[in-house]
Amino acid sequence: MTVNKVIKVGLIGLGGMADAHRRMISELYQLQLSALCDVNDELLNKVGEEEGIGEEKRFTEMESLIQDPTVDAVISIVPNDLHAKVLELCIHHQKPIMAEKPFTLNFKEAEYLAELYEKTPIPCMVGFSYRYIPAFRYAKQLLAENKIGTLRHIEVRYLQSFGAPIFDVPYLWRFNKVVTGTGALGDLGAHMIDSARFLVGEFKSVSALMRTFVPERRDPASGTMHKVEVDDYVSFHAVLEHDVVGTFLTTRNAIGSGNQHEVTLYGDIGTINVNCEKPDEVRLSFIHNKELQTSTETLEVPPGYRRQQLEDFTVLVTGQEHDGIPDFHDGYQNQKVLERIIESAEKSQSVNIDE
Template sequence: MTNHISIGLIGLGGMANHHINLLSQLKNVSVSAVSDVNKEQLQMIGDKLNIPQNKRYEDYEELIKDSEVDAVISIVPNYLHAKIISDCIQHQKPIMTEKPFTLNFEEAAELKKQYEKQPIPCMVGFSYRYVASFRYAKDLLQQNKIGKLRHISVRYLQDWGIPAVQTPLTWRFKKALSGSGALGDLGSHMIDTARFFAGEFQHLKSLNTTFINKRASLDQTKQLEEVDVDDYSAFIAVLDHEIVGQFMTTRNAVGFSNALEVTLFGDEGTMEFSCERPDEISLIQFNHEQKTRDRTSLEVPLNYKRNQLEDFIDLINGVSPEDCPTFYDGYENQKVLHQILEDATITSEHEVIK
């Protein structure tokens, strides 16, 4: 019989509701402690989950130290990721941490040293591995449905950064708090998607830019302040087995709420799928007899649906689920993010074509 697992939830913003919902679908699991610096939010979520007052922490370190908390789910701004992971390693607490893995690669490298001395079950929130169409597409790829994979195209589009929305200067637009902009927030998912289907990045070239250079401050003055991170990032790469990848992400794509779109190109066919259509895949196959390109829409079988946090619970229980994004996936992802930022810095002074 599986022992009951008590989860401590750090960070009670919007994404916390998603994780609370996922946890509610699992047996022998419950949220037993919560933490947030926003006292009002802490009390509201605490009341919603019937958390005792002594298990509502303003200081997340106290939650991690709590002997009655079996594991941690951390949903906080990027600049806190490394410290919380480090504390969990120190106190040997399993953790599910949100992406990007850390603020920068220096933090990731330091964490790797700590982790290898005292490993813990650690999952990184690359949630699109749990979209049913993505999981089905990987199976079809391994079944050789489109032949040898040659190249992959990934784009991740949102529109909450466009001028008309008037999004103010939140922490996501500050390098000191986020590390990077659309790249770390959305691009980290694109990188993980490519690694999920095609393996490791070997080399790349990148271009980052910022369309909206100033945004209104969050204080009462509403004065315009500088944005010091990207809101558009594009890069090309060569991955394992000489697979070529092209990637683009922006928060300035009118009409796209949250669209991670993937195309896999093989010698014998193409697959197209999106997180916004989790139950279908468009498959194009070359018909050698008719010399035609036959397109079909595939319905994703139910068995490809999986609750992301099921894998986290399995990790805690000593099981290693296939394709579960672990500590090393977070580390490798951060390494690629670092390479993109380094290359974009080098190529930022553009030469005029004559």
């Protein structure tokens, strides 16, 4: 596909994060929203009218959209249990895709997709959106410049409060293991894993603890109580490339936290801290070699580190050279780490990632 060609995008799934993707598509001249798919007819027609998309390009079955020859690429925003199916169909029809995380419902699905992908690969981006926080991108550059010396350990937290008992959140799809696979782990932990891989490198081993704080939640329709089989809390230690050690914590029970994804990187002569809630700031502490005194300053992220996520999707679709774009391999590796975390928690022991 030529670099300057307008890419006609089909959007599958119109709830939740779809509005953010519609906005991102509208910001890029090279992307044009041309087809929609959702099982909710009312929502499908509502969004179709808002976007000026004709009824003939409003689909209720995802394969109908994916195989449409006028659709150049797909953006998929569907629940976790459909992630693998969308990817499989896009591989089958050789259609570029931007897929959401977690990569699949479980690692077995990821392995099956990897076999298909190896035979007939496609441009595939996975929605690890925190790679596009300016502060995270700047932190990666500071590491490359050796600003804090040899990196020794990393601390990653992703905290939310919406699931705490006091809020009495009902039984939603995010609490249904059949639909979501895991709870906080796949939803938030997948981002923690990718941030560590983006900034440091591959995981070598993990040792994990998982807990469910709210064992039952009320069905909003029937009023009956449903058993919750997914996690509200996950913590794990890890060893990454170059023997960098890491501590990770994610929970939906952190009162006072809205959407707090935070990374702290500890080196021999300094520390870097970034927080998605302060996307344009990097907190840097470092030792002045002569005085051996520590100073801490808040750096404003300079120009050049701001990049819209779908800009990189256009790079993939048009076949341009790229580096650092979260792709099929990143999704697969992320799912493997998720699998090992679950395994470690179940066995109450450390587990190597590549066993």
